[in-house]
Amino acid sequence: MAVQSVESSTTSAASSNSAASGAFGPAVALSCRECGERFELGPIFACEVCFGPLEVAYELPAGDPEGLRRRIEAGPNSIWRYAPLLPVPADVADLPSLNPGLTKLVKADNLARELGVTGELHIKDDSGNPTHSFKDRVVAIAVQAARTFGFTTLSCSSTGNLAGAVGAAAARAGFRSCVFIPHDLEAGKVVMAAVYGGELVGIEGTYDDVNRFCSELIGDPVGEGWGFVNVNLRPYYGEGSKTLAYEICEQLGWRLPDQIVIPIASGSQLTKIDKGLKELIAIGLVEDKPYKIFGAQAEGCSPVSTAFKAGHDVVRPQKPQTIAKSLAIGNPADGPYVLDIARRTGGAVEDVNDEQIVDAIKLLARTEGIFAETAGGVTVGVTRKLIEDGLLDPSLTTVVLNTGDGLKTLDAVAPTTGPSAIIRPTLDSFREAGLA
Amino acid sequence: MAVQSVESSTTSAASSNSAASGAFGPAVALSCRECGERFELGPIFACEVCFGPLEVAYELPAGDPEGLRRRIEAGPNSIWRYAPLLPVPADVADLPSLNPGLTKLVKADNLARELGVTGELHIKDDSGNPTHSFKDRVVAIAVQAARTFGFTTLSCSSTGNLAGAVGAAAARAGFRSCVFIPHDLEAGKVVMAAVYGGELVGIEGTYDDVNRFCSELIGDPVGEGWGFVNVNLRPYYGEGSKTLAYEICEQLGWRLPDQIVIPIASGSQLTKIDKGLKELIAIGLVEDKPYKIFGAQAEGCSPVSTAFKAGHDVVRPQKPQTIAKSLAIGNPADGPYVLDIARRTGGAVEDVNDEQIVDAIKLLARTEGIFAETAGGVTVGVTRKLIEDGLLDPSLTTVVLNTGDGLKTLDAVAPTTGPSAIIRPTLDSFREAGLA
Numbered sequence: 043m044a045v046q047s048v049e050s051s052t053t054s055a056a057s058s059n060s061a062a063s064g065a066f067g068p069a070v071a072l073s074c075r076e077c078g079e080r081f082e083l084g085p086i087f088a089c090e091v092c093f094g095p096l097e098v099a100y101e102l103p104a105g106d107p108e109g110l111r112r113r114i115e116a117g118p119n120s121i122w123r124y125a126p127l128l129p130v131p132a133d134v135a136d137l138p139s140l141n142p143g144l145t146k147l148v149k150a151d152n153l154a155r156e157l158g159v160t161g162e163l164h165i166k167d168d169s170g171n172p173t174h175s176f177k178d179r180v181v182a183i184a185v186q187a188a189r190t191f192g193f194t195t196l197s198c199s200s201t202g203n204l205a206g207a208v209g210a211a212a213a214r215a216g217f218r219s220c221v222f223i224p225h226d227l228e229a230g231k232v233v234m235a236a237v238y239g240g241e242l243v244g245i246e247g248t249y250d251d252v253n254r255f256c257s258e259l260i261g262d263p264v265g266e267g268w269g270f271v272n273v274n275l276r277p278y279y280g281e282g283s284k285t286l287a288y289e290i291c292e293q294l295g296w297r298l299p300d301q302i303v304i305p306i307a308s309g310s311q312l313t314k315i316d317k318g319l320k321e322l323i324a325i326g327l328v329e330d331k332p333y334k335i336f337g338a339q340a341e342g343c344s345p346v347s348t349a350f351k352a353g354h355d356v357v358r359p360q361k362p363q364t365i366a367k368s369l370a371i372g373n374p375a376d377g378p379y380v381l382d383i384a385r386r387t388g389g390a391v392e393d394v395n396d397e398q399i400v401d402a403i404k405l406l407a408r409t410e411g412i413f414a415e416t417a418g419g420v421t422v423g424v425t426r427k428l429i430e431d432g433l434l435d436p437s438l439t440t441v442v443l444n445t446g447d448g449l450k451t452l453d454a455v456a457p458t459t460g461p462s463a464i465i466r467p468t469l470d471s472f473r474e475a476g477l478a
Numbered sequence: 479m480a481v482q483s484v485e486s487s488t489t490s491a492a493s494s495n496s497a498a499s500g501a502f503g504p505a506v507a508l509s510c511r512e513c514g515e516r517f518e519l520g521p522i523f524a525c526e527v528c529f530g531p532l533e534v535a536y537e538l539p540a541g542d543p544e545g546l547r548r549r550i551e552a553g554p555n556s557i558w559r560y561a562p563l564l565p566v567p568a569d570v571a572d573l574p575s576l577n578p579g580l581t582k583l584v585k586a587d588n589l590a591r592e593l594g595v596t597g598e599l600h601i602k603d604d605s606g607n608p609t610h611s612f613k614d615r616v617v618a619i620a621v622q623a624a625r626t627f628g629f630t631t632l633s634c635s636s637t638g639n640l641a642g643a644v645g646a647a648a649a650r651a652g653f654r655s656c657v658f659i660p661h662d663l664e665a666g667k668v669v670m671a672a673v674y675g676g677e678l679v680g681i682e683g684t685y686d687d688v689n690r691f692c693s694e695l696i697g698d699p700v701g702e703g704w705g706f707v708n709v710n711l712r713p714y715y716g717e718g719s720k721t722l723a724y725e726i727c728e729q730l731g732w733r734l735p736d737q738i739v740i741p742i743a744s745g746s747q748l749t750k751i752d753k754g755l756k757e758l759i760a761i762g763l764v765e766d767k768p769y770k771i772f773g774a775q776a777e778g779c780s781p782v783s784t785a786f787k788a789g790h791d792v793v794r795p796q797k798p799q800t801i802a803k804s805l806a807i808g809n810p811a812d813g814p815y816v817l818d819i820a821r822r823t824g825g826a827v828e829d830v831n832d833e834q835i836v837d838a839i840k841l842l843a844r845t846e847g848i849f850a851e852t853a854g855g856v857t858v859g860v861t862r863k864l865i866e867d868g869l870l871d872p873s874l875t876t877v878v879l880n881t882g883d884g885l886k887t888l889d890a891v892a893p894t895t896g897p898s899a900i901i902r903p904t905l906d907s908f909r910e911a912g913l914a
Contacts, residue, residue, distance in 0.1 A: 146608075214588070230892075233892050236896055238847060243900075243911070244899070255903040255908075259905065262905055407649065409650075411609075411645070455669060459668075463679050467690065467691040468694075
């Protein structure tokens with residue numbers, strides 16, 4: 043169902059009606075990131091011509107950046123303030139959702155001192171989202187698409203953050219949900235995924251087995267009416283990460299940062315933040331100036347940083363072995379695009395080991411009072427390393443992403459985090475402990 | 479150091495200088511809630527005349543409610559937008575803090591349907607605060623007072639939420655912290671309390687022993703320069719809860735709710751929300767009309783609801799035995815004030831048992847995608863019970879507080895929350911499970 047222009051050839055009544063009624067806002071088509079072929083907006087994710095990944099193409103508002111800026115600033119305290127730049131209807135804020143986004147951009151002066159940063163250092167702290175990870179952003183956009191396509195069940199495969207985000211968003215928006223996880227997940231993660239009352243299905247097998255099963259399900263009549271947020275809704279889902287770019291720039295006073303450090307799992311988030319920054323420049327919401335994008339991985343799952351350092355264009359898959367489980371994708375779909383962006387912008391891709399991740403989690407907690415999940419330890423740790431290696435300029439404005447919450451990865455810091463002392467309830471005992 | 483008026487008799491250079499330079503904003507004195515005696519603003523918490531608890535007295539801005547409303551609305555996205563109504567300096571938003579508050583007020587239409595509410599039902603979801611409980615609000619005010627009084631160490635006794643809130647706030651604001659906990663706390667809670675890098679001291683004894691030890695410490699030279707947020711900084715600390723009242727009214731479009739359901743631990747939060755509502759009326763920021771305040775307790779620690787139902791003015795202490803550990807204060811300091819407020823406003827105090835708490839946590843999660851800690855299960859459960867008993871009018875506008883995060887009390891729901899099915903990774907196995 044490739045189409046020459048957006049107006050022509052409608053093969054799906056649902057999607058054409060939706061497009062007509064503005065269900066996708068400024069989005070006009072899906073376009074292949076490899077061959078550029080365009081397709082009508084629909085629940086598809088791979089190019090019919092070259093099998094490349096599809097992404098949302100827009101006709102963005104032009105000509106009145108000041109008016110758009112005022113409209114955004116007067117909008118809701120959530121990602122929906124950026125509705126004019128997202129594949130969602132204009133009235134999206136009136137529809138039931140978790141209203142994620144507009145999380146804090148924390149000016150991290152204490153951390154800057156520790157890292158020898160003399161410019162501005164900010165943490166974009168996405169642990170403030172409703173289910174405490176950036177996944178709420180991407181799922182919120184997928185939910186809107188699911189609604190438009192008439193899906194009644196929301197689904198995904200997950201080992202953690204995504205399961206909770208989908209369960210919670212489905213509950214609030216009135217969808218059935220059915221989430222697939224490996225059957226041997228830690229008890230705490232199972233509770234987080236199950237508490238929202240949707241179906242939670244444990245699969246006897248590895249996470250790869252879960253993914254393979256989901257691909258089968260999506261092609262089977264049983265999966266009819268199912269929206270898999272990160273499969274057949276993936277083009278819409280991915281766009282949610284653009285809002286991180288929008289918020290960072292707005293919170294900096296409509297200013298591009300000089301440098302951003304972003305964690306890499308599939309690499310999608312990094313590519314969409316780059317897309318968002320380019321959009322803001324194109325629309326005229328920020329001044330056009332260079333910025334550098336840095337990718338951060340765990341050493342135990344570092345296919346992209348390995349390729350970057352070796353000067354390769356191809357990302358060779360790895361078997362993950364790291365405490366940063368939310369980043370443990372050994373064969374990242376957007377790896378090659380990440381390499382392109384890091385090289386084009388003059389950034390880099392770097393990795394840190396588990397010990398450095400734990401140290402960085404604690405460093406961020408003790409300097410800024412932010413308890414990050416392991417992915418936040420990866421970005422802070424990589425930032426430190428990039429400064430030491432002279433790749434990140436400490437005199438410029440830098441934003442480091444924390445995409446999740448330390449409460450979800452307590453095990454990472456537990457072995458090295460405990461009381462300073464155990465004492466009897468007496469002043470003498472306290473004095474003896476040397477803490478007075 | 480009782481004083482007749484704020485201007486006279488300054489015995490503490492620190493506090494009089496601070497008051498002069500506006501360190502406490504519109505606050506003018508501490509006043510005894512029992513005998514009304516007034517004292518200079520200082521690190522004191524009990525009346526020297528009658529030993530009653532002290533609270534902050536203000537000269538609030540008057541005469542221009544519209545101007546004040548605009549000033550608030552143009553302020554930061556945190557409790558600091560209400561600086562003109564709090565005991566903090568006007569430039570407080572420029573000082574390092576976690577900037578808590580302005581959490582979501584969620585219109586809970588799905589939950590309303592389940593509960594038979596035909597009016598507006600809202601959840602004030604304070605799990606969105608930086609360390610995911612309302613404690614960030616109260617600690618933020620205490621930190622400002624500690625700074626003014628020249629304290630260098632922030633401290634508290636805690637079994638959970640408060641420890642993390644103090645550790646995080648101290649880290650960000652540049653204080654040393656030293657938090658006291660019972661030595662046998664669950665490992666997860668110890669990690670949350672310790673990760674911010676302050677001193678964490680386990681006390682061999684019960685929570686009561688910890689409290690007794692802290693009282694000793696505060697009177698000893700060893701405790702010099704120490705601000706215990708919930709002891710010698712308590713009058714300031716408590717004021718942080720007023721911001722819940724301000725936010726609820728602003729988020730309702732500068733309108734009082736008809737009914738509010740608030741959890742009771744010490745009872746302080748409920749009394750301060752009432753204080754905040756009365757202030758908004760007095761200033762003219764909201765219309766003067768009646769509202770009802772309802773208190774919510776767990777059956778296993780229900781000294782206030784027991785007294786309310788028995789028609790008593792005195793609250794008889796209980797030994798707590800409930801999963802709602804953040805509310806498990808058997809001898810609540812503000813219990814009598816809570817009884818007064820519930821009776822004066824035409825509200826009530828009710829309790830629910832552990833099973834009802836768990837059911838309510840799950841109900842809120844599956845209807846609105848909000849995963850509350852046990853205290854949120856208490857308020858939602860009590861709301862349901864109050865409606866069934868005809869004490870809460872389902873046709874009016876009601877706000878229910880969720881003061882904490884389900885991630886911190888996973889154990890409460892874990893035994894009854896798990897996968898719908900465990901299957902092999904095949905379509906046949908999925909079909910057999912009956913979930914298609």
